[in-house]
Amino acid sequence: MDLDAEGRTASPSPPPPRARRRAAAAVALVALLAAVVVVAASLVQNPWRFLLALVLVVIAVLAGWTALVNRGGRRIAATAVALLALVGIVLLLISSVAQVAVLIGLVILSTATARVALGHDLVPAPAGTRSVGPARRGVLLMNPWSGGGKVERFALEDEARRRGVTPIVLRRGDDLRKLAEHAAEQGADVIGMAGGDGSQALVADVARQHDLPFVCVPAGTRNHFALDLGLDRDDVRAALDAYGPAVERRIDLALLGDRVFVNNASLGVYANVVRSDAYRDAKLATTAQLLPDMLGPTAKGFDLRFTGPDGAESSSADVVLISNGVYRLDTLGGFGTRQRMDAGILGVVTVTVDRARDIPALASAEATGRIAQFRGYREWTTPEFAVDSADELVAVGVDGEALALPPPLVFRSLPGALRVRTPVDAPGASPAAAAPPGIGSTVHALVRVLAGRPAR
Structure with missing residues (x-):
């Protein structure tokens, strides 16, 4: 290098x-x-x-x-x-x-x-990347239930100790934020998380508040954050090398109210599907059961009000995706990847479906990976975005976690908020960048x- x-x-x-x-x-x-x-x-x-x-x-x-x-x-x-x-x-x-x-x-x-x-x-090359030495008092928090038990499967607790890193394994009833805060207050100079993206966001927020370097260990299910950081999601143990000689750079975080997220927040169809208790155990069956109520000929649609890129007020959309950085989207199913996370902007995508005539066109665009050509698709960037609704609570999926929050929902970017360490020999680029x-x-x-x- x-x-x-x-x-x-x-x-x-x-x-x-x-x-x-x-x-x-x-x-x-x-x-x-x-x-x-x-x-x-x-x-x-x-x-x-x-x-x-x-x-x-x-x-x-x-x-x-x-x-x-x-x-x-x-x-x-x-x-x-x-x-x-x-x-x-x-x-x-x-x-x-x-x-x-x-x-x-x-x-x-x-x-x-x-x-x-x-x-x-x-x-x-990511802007502002610099070489850093090994952590002196590194701490790694671990969620043993994430990713079907990857912490145990890859022996991450022993691997951390072997590298001189203090492991903290979550137990039932533990408060992850409090554990991370305690580690920071006790003098950790590098703090990391082995778990899903929701846990990554929470510990990253603690690292941000204490201006500590953060290490992402992809021990969740999908690990979209690790993918866009340029880590090898299949080599979980290799991510621990970021506690040794490593490279560090600053990336953005995003806020929904006072809640930090690292990937995206979704409203509309996807948010309502993942909110179902049956979704995690039967994704396809649950989607098939709920879609007619949301996109069928008699569906009433969603009350999601926001200002579009042209300054005009929009009163409805079926999908609203707010992301920490801009996604390269081919379909709505996988949410794509980001070329960079240091531009200080939110990416916003909305999809509006005319139920009487748009379903065939939407199906064709989704199946061929050309969702951006669907006539009800819009995308733009902004440092801040607000969504209002007459509903008492709005379903929101935040980094894969289903929530119901009172409107208005205010999203904003936190430019350069997080110091991230990655291994020297990590791939170093997301699919969208490469x-x-x-x-x-x-x-x-x-x-x-x-x-x-x-x-x-």
Whole structure:
């Protein structure tokens, strides 16, 4: 790692790619071209099969969504249509299994070699990153129930002690904030959390208030915060290396009222689904049960009032997502990832559905990963955002935790509020930061690498 005189990472131009990366770029481009040839040949030989498969996919998606937002006879009929369409797709695939297998193999080969070829050339160095020495009195709080018991599975308590870090394991009835406050008051110079994103936010808030460096250990279920910090979520123990020689930078946090969150808060459809007691044990069944009441033909919609990017007042939306930083969204299901968390802004996304005519278009946009092209989709950035409602309580999902809060709900960004430490050899970039924005940019970057130049 290149550092300047003050210990911060410098940002020189990436060095010319070595022979291995240039070879990988060549393979990636050839495999991509071969995949295009396979598709073109299939179209020439059997154009009807491709068109029929496309029609069946559209029918399956639309029928599936129709089943989700209706009840009774309409749901049964739509489900039957979706199943028949899926059977047709399977039969078409079986009839051309060799071509499909070759195409899938070429796509996988092109994707894998492209990653090798591009490396991290497309990732901008986070601003203000600096080198730091080992923690002297590091403390790690642990939630033993998070992520299906990852704390025990990865022996994090023993791993922490081996690194000279004091482990504090939550017990039933413990107050996590009080434990974190006590650790800070007793002289911890680095404090961390092994658990889900809700717990990460709470301990990060304590670190913010005491201006202590924070360590994120991805011991939760989804670990979206760790992903966007550039950590390897599958290597839980490696995150503990941040207590040794590490890199540190400042990132933003976000507030809902006086509650800190690290990822996002959602209102509308998603917030009401996750609020159900049955959701955690039966996600699909619960969603199927509740969606007709929220997006069905007779659903009344949500009373969510806010000011849009043009200054106009909006009286309703079906999905409102407020994020700590801007998400790159392809679908609403996974909430995407963030290229950076140090811009001092909230990302706001709203989706409004006209139940009489928009469900097919929404289903198509969601299925093809082009949700931003749906006509009821809007996104913008702002340092502060407020949502009002006539409802006594508004359902809100905050970092995956279901809450019901009285309006108005006021969100704001806390720029540079948190000092975060990450291991020196961590991947260091979120998927949104590492990936080119589209296939055209990817091909251009690969051509540059093949020619012996940096990807950007």
